[in-house]
Amino acid sequence: MNDVSEGLDTRAMSEWLQGLEVGLQPPVDFERVGLGQSNLTYLATDAKGARLVMRRPPLGELLASAHDVAREHRILSALQGTDVPVPLVHGLCQDAAVTDVPVLVVDFVEGAVLDDRRDAEALDPAARHHVGFSLVDTLTHIHALDLEQVGLADLASHKPYGARQLRRWSQQWDLSRTRDLPDLERLTERLAARDPGPGEVRLVHGDSHLRNVIIDPDGADVRAILDWELCTLGDPLADLGTLLAYWPQAGDPPTMRFDASTVSGFATRTELVEHYAQVSGRDVTSVPFWHALGLWKLGIILEGVRRRQLDDPRNLTAMGEIPAKAVDELVACAHVVLDDAD
Template sequence: MSAGVTTGTSIPDTDLTALVGWLRSVGVETSGEITCSRVGFGQSNLTYTVRDEAGRQWVLRRPPVGHLLASAHDVAREARILEALEATDVPVPHIYGVCEDAAVSPVPLVAMEFVDGAVLTDRSAGEKVSPEVRSAVGAAMTETLAHIHAVDLDAVGLADLASHKPYAQRQLKRWSAQWEKSKTRERPDLDTLTARLSDNIPEQHETTLVHGDFHIRNVMIGPESGAVSAVLDWELSTLGDPLADIGSTLAYWPERTDAVVLGDPVEVMDGFPDRDQLAQAYLERTGRDPQALRYWHVLGLWKVAIIAEGVLRRARENPANRAAAGVPTPAHVDNFVARAVAVADEAGL
């Protein structure tokens, strides 16, 4: 069988003939030529659908193109987490293998199962599901977060995934360093916010698995039920305070009253819960501390601002890292910082 690619998106720096051979070595049999296409709005690790002539599909993940920050975009680590979670209540795709053969690609590639479901990337996707399903998506996401935070780390072999030291301090240290490496301009207001977060860290009562990037575009849902069929994009996952995850979810979740939004967000459509409803659903499900969640909401917005700045910089350096939704602008980063300051003021931080 031959391997090739039709006109359209290919996987950067990847030998497709060698890729087919590697796929066979991990149990993935392809028929005829394969075609590869970029999928999703993600602008960190890049995701591609691989199709063969028989119509079968698989998914490949690779790091972004260009200069990478140390420890970022580790797709092999991401694959380890997904493999560990396969036997738990957390819905994840099956991993076929991690390719580290330089003859196939100069960077690692992860091959995984293609999960049937919908990703609600924008309003056009949201229009395909009913308001009742949209409401169910919000409930399913908070339930899925509860499952992630209930994973027995020792039982699945993830107790050594990351440090067990206090999580807020680790996040502040890591993302402050990322800001210094990624920033395109000086932001005194972000620096002031960093100091406020450092001075008001709540006590951490537990250490759980933390997804680290849990938002609506990182879950696949059943379009008829709204149930979560797969949680995607685990590259930022670690061990830490579970409230950090719902804080990040709130940071990413836009509302109609927000001054600036990226793209055409689905979350503002009728049926979806607002941020307060999401927070309340999670707190009622888990019994965790609402005041501590306010802190983690601020830290989530602070972190998303830094991530957005990094995406902006990578896209400027290499257009291959751009995704269909476009890239954040300085105005988007400004908005995240302003929202963080507002939540911090309300929380008395």
């Protein structure tokens, strides 16, 4: 069990959770779970085994607008009852007597989480092949939402998404970088030159990958897609690009990315793109831009994780300290994607 004493006032939180009237019976035990390097996730288990999940921002000093758990609460609440598989929302704790930061509380979703390569190897070969397609289907459900109907039309800007992303994440790099990285600066310039310009305005999850879904352990259908802190409005192909960025396959340059998708039987990136085109009906010719942008963003996110870990070692998790080469490898991989597209 991981220490939660610095992330939660467990006594005060236990009393607050019991006030939700969801049937929790004391005592309530708390455990930090998952490998998340951003918002921290906890499991609360009561005396009869009922479970709830909580998320709070990371410890230490945060960049402005980052790790907005209250915003994540708004998004998940808006998606209740839609075709998008998400956990049931129970509440948002903003009581200063309980917590110094907002804490999101949702239902525990039964299923499998592919947190380790061994989890992927344990899947039936047919399930391995299916899970990527189910994740793509989940993205198409997100992208099909009527923004006005779910009340999220004002969630973010409707201006061209590529330019917004390049501007925002360049600022994040400037604020969180630990060193100069000319190859990243050159990648930023290459991406700006390939920006496809205005596109559809849809809900975009922003962090779609295997570790952010709970699946049926037998058939591998997605039961819930998690971690909505990067959700925004923009071009739906950005989510496909993010999925590809997190989807290494045999023959790729070496990176420290989670490599479950390299296990025999998993769909290839080409198969995922073809499936998305088929089920969504969208033109996917600009996918290389979004794929490379996803790798660029992932590199910047990891640099931010490195900065937080250097500033406050309490943000270390089971993955340990993120090395500089993890960022460098992703930048190199993004250049390869653009080279192949050229």
